[in-house]
Amino acid sequence: MNAPSSRLAAERADTSTVRIGALVPLTPPGWVEAGRHLLAGLELAAGEVNDAGGIGGRPLELVVRDTAADPHKAVAAVDELARLGVAALAGEYHSVVARAAAARADALGLPFLCSSGVLDALTDEPTDQVARLAPAQSHGWRRYADFLLGAGHSRIAVATQPSVYWASGTRILREHLAPRGGTVVELDAAALTPAALCDALADDRATALLLLVGFPEPAVSIVRAVRHDRRLAGILLGAPAGQPEFSEWAALLGDDGAGVPFLRYLPEHLGPLGTRVGAALRERLAEAPSFVAFEGYDTVAVLADVLRSHGSDRARIAGSWPHVAVEGTRGKIRFSRTPGIGVWQWAWPPAQVVDRDPARPDRFRVLHAG
Numbered sequence: 001m002n003a004p005s006s007r008l009a010a011e012r013a014d015t016s017t018v019r020i021g022a023l024v025p026l027t028p029p030g031w032v033e034a035g036r037h038l039l040a041g042l043e044l045a046a047g048e049v050n051d052a053g054g055i056g057g058r059p060l061e062l063v064v065r066d067t068a069a070d071p072h073k074a075v076a077a078v079d080e081l082a083r084l085g086v087a088a089l090a091g092e093y094h095s096v097v098a099r100a101a102a103a104r105a106d107a108l109g110l111p112f113l114c115s116s117g118v119l120d121a122l123t124d125e126p127t128d129q130v131a132r133l134a135p136a137q138s139h140g141w142r143r144y145a146d147f148l149l150g151a152g153h154s155r156i157a158v159a160t161q162p163s164v165y166w167a168s169g170t171r172i173l174r175e176h177l178a179p180r181g182g183t184v185v186e187l188d189a190a191a192l193t194p195a196a197l198c199d200a201l202a203d204d205r206a207t208a209l210l211l212l213v214g215f216p217e218p219a220v221s222i223v224r225a226v227r228h229d230r231r232l233a234g235i236l237l238g239a240p241a242g243q244p245e246f247s248e249w250a251a252l253l254g255d256d257g258a259g260v261p262f263l264r265y266l267p268e269h270l271g272p273l274g275t276r277v278g279a280a281l282r283e284r285l286a287e288a289p290s291f292v293a294f295e296g297y298d299t300v301a302v303l304a305d306v307l308r309s310h311g312s313d314r315a316r317i318a319g320s321w322p323h324v325a326v327e328g329t330r331g332k333i334r335f336s337r338t339p340g341i342g343v344w345q346w347a348w349p350p351a352q353v354v355d356r357d358p359a360r361p362d363r364f365r366v367l368h369a370g
Helices: 003-013 032-051 071-083 093-110 138-148 163-180 194-204 220-228 246-256 272-285 291-310 314-323
Strands: 019-022 060-066 086-091 111-112 131-132 155-160 183-188 210-212 236-238 262-264 326-328 331-333 352-357 361-370
Touching: 019 032, 019 291, 032 060, 032 086, 032 220, 060 071, 060 291, 071 093, 071 262, 071 331, 093 111, 093 131, 093 138, 093 163, 111 291, 131 262, 138 163, 138 236, 138 262, 138 352, 138 361, 155 163, 163 183, 163 246, 183 194, 183 314, 194 220, 194 246, 210 220, 220 246, 236 361, 246 361, 272 291, 291 326, 291 331
Parallel strands: 019 060, 019 086, 086 111, 111 131, 155 183, 155 210, 210 236
Antiparallel strands: 262 352, 326 331, 352 361
């Protein structure tokens, strides 16, 4: 028997622990910093569960697999984790990858609590197997569109790349803004250089440019080009997907990266649990935790509660979603059926529009909450 097969057999034979499969982007082209924050939250919560006696006296074990932002790799990981006998799946940051994982988990009858993927259509058809902590993209991005209108921006340009996620975001913005007198103009960041994009932006006379593109590139190059183009001195740069949340954004862009509003899913003020967890995450990460780290923590907190109440049988876990009532770091977590959403959904986590303060780029300003 070869070594990988031996390892798989040994892992599967171990029934002394209760296992959760964790899907996390840990290598490029995945967003590694987001993956690191997500994993920190998952691991912190798992450690606290075990410190409190585990699940009925059995340790809770995270079986982590790197998705590297690759849907095919994620599907292979779901298959492997199902063979290993995990009770449920957790995690994933990238929405398109989460969608692939959710479809495979549904087909295998494996419960999946999605931490961060936001695509409304996380599955093609309604399913009882999948629940989600992150808000649907339509919910968050409509709040972002309201912020733009409230700040006086009705002609919006979007720099975009081919992607189901970016296309969905553009559609949501256009459909929400149009009845309110707003327009959305698309600029193809895959075809235009940053300089050419600036030319198009100057000709269009839009007052805001949203970055619906990959990070670090081409986002970093576009921000630099716009910031240093005198014609565009008054334009608002925005990044609804949340790129400026992470320290890598500030490290790469410095002052150029300040004043770029983005969505994050935190309350304006954390309660006692959130404050305690935030301090522990800061120590673990050696930097301020992002909302993604809190999503990771809440994911394991919910699954641990479900496992204690319903055991590790997959069908019972999937049947438990409508009965969840867990105090998370950002509020009480309950799942419901939400119109247009095919999975069990927490409706809704708190949402903010935030930017890095131009006077102190290491500090965040809350611009809009809802």
